[in-house]
Structures are given as C-alpha cells and as structure tokens.
Amino acid sequence: MNLRKLTLSSLLIGIGVVSSNIIYIPLGIAKVFPVQHVINVIMAVLFGPWYGIAVAFLISLIRNLLGTGSLLAFPGSMIGAFLAGILYRNTNKSIYAIIGEVVGTGIIGAVVSYSIAKYFLGKESTLIFFVGPFILSSLVGGISGYFLLKLIAKTNVLKVYITNIDDLK
Template sequence: MNAKTLAYVVVFTGLGLALAPISFPVGPTRAFPGQHFVNGLAGVLIGPWALLVALLISTIRLMLGLGTVFAYPGSLPGALAVALASYFLRRRGLHAYAPLAEPLGTLGIGFPLSAYVVAPALGLGERFAAGLIPIFAGWAASTAVGSAAAFFVASALRRLGRL
C-alpha cells in the first residue's frame, strides 16, 4: 500500500465514523447508509482497499456501541462488489457507475450470510427470521440511499476530472 492509498483509507474510515451516528435500528441490526456511501466512494477510488475501510469502520462502530456484528456481512461484500465493478467498468470509462453495484454485494451476499450464518451463530436465528422482510427492507433502503449518494458524488468527481 502506498502513502496515497493509506491516506484514502484513513480519510474514508474517518468519514464513516463521523457518519456513524446516522443509523437506524432494524430488528437485531443497525442500518447505516453512511457505510454504503463510503463503500461506494472507496471502491471507486482505492479499489479492493475499500474492504479494509469497511472492516475498520465496522470494527470501530462495534467497539463504540454504534453498530452490531451484522456490520461485517452488511458492509464487506458491498465494498468488494463496488471494487470489482470499478475494475471492470474503468476500462470503458464508466467507473463512476460502480457504486450502484453496492446493493448487489450487501443484499445479494451480505444479507443471506447474516440470515443463515451470523444470526444462527449468535442465537438470533428465530428473531432474525421473524423480521426477515422488514430487515431486508431496512437494509435495502439503507444501501439504496448510500449507493445513490456515492454515485452522485462519483459522477461529480468524474465531471470535474478527479476520477
């Protein structure tokens, strides 16, 4: 990792933590649109290092009591999806659209992982299953808002020639 990438990791982690109080409870989880926003921008700007940012934000939020263990499966797959989308779209000059892939990772990989692995391992399987649709809706709203915001910022950066 070079110094510029490290600086991005620190700034994105700080941004995610500054936005951390803006979350809402959804069953045994906390939906955090700021995480999806940071995942979208970090995935476009620093690629796979966005996974480190998501890991740091999730860990620090958990330690501060601002998040739950569901932050890991809720954020890491989304960051990976954006980083991969950015890699493949960069060749066509369309990498500003990569943040829109964040819901695929969060809802397509992270949510099933939470429902079928993490929740049962924590003894929350029944509680999670009872609220499956509301939890999914809360996560979908969270990732939609965060990903859309990241898309608009990435598009603005692209128009400004910074992306």
C-alpha cells in the same frame, strides 16, 4: 503502500465512524448505515475492492469497539465493498459499483447477516426483515456516493485516482 491512498482511506474511515453515531436507522439488532454504502462506492471507484474491504472492515471494527455497531456490520459492508470494487474494476463504469454495492450488501450481505443473527446470535427473524432494509439502505447510499463522486470529478481534485473520469462528468 501509497501515502495518498492511505490518507484518503483513513479520512473515510474517520467519516464512517463519526457519522455512525449520527446517521443510522435502528432495525432490531441491526443498524442500517447508509454512509457506509457511500464510502463503499467511493472506495470501489477510487481504489478498488481490496482497499474497499479494508476500509469497510476497519469502520465496522471501530464501530463495534465503540459500541455503535453490531456484528452484522461486517458482512454487509465488506461484501458490498468487494462486489462494488470488482464490478467497477471489470467495467470501468460507476453504475456497476452501485449495482455491486446493492447486490453485495442488500442481498448477499443481508442473507449472511440473517444467518449470523439466527445461528450465532440466537435472534429469530425473517429473511425479508434483513433484505428489504439492506437493499434500501445500500441503494440510497450507493446513489448518494455516485452523486458525490460526480461532484468530486467536476473539481478534478481526485483525477489521479479516477481511471474513467468521463464516466462521472
């Protein structure tokens, strides 16, 4: 395991956990968390889907253990991280990491979260109650992650991790 990847992943986990107390939008039993989407896009571009899933899982787990998250944090963040990482890996274009994040979290993750809320948590709601906010949050977070990556790419600090740095400049 690469120590640099592990260190940067740990730093992003810390940012994800700490910011969850500051930047979130409560929507019933769900908490929309745009910083998670920023982190998912960054992880997709820098390290791919497997590190992205691990970071999303650990942020969700720690948030739940601290009482700042819900069970719905797992499917949305992990599916978005996976799809963002797979699409970026297959295209080498950061726009596809954003699309993967929005589709993975905003649509697929929202449907899974709706199912968990309805069948496991006993919370009645409509599917649009999940899909709308999840899409909005993942779109805002995905675009923010893209611009943060562009800013980082200009400094060449993470050049070793970004396979297609010209895509971001």
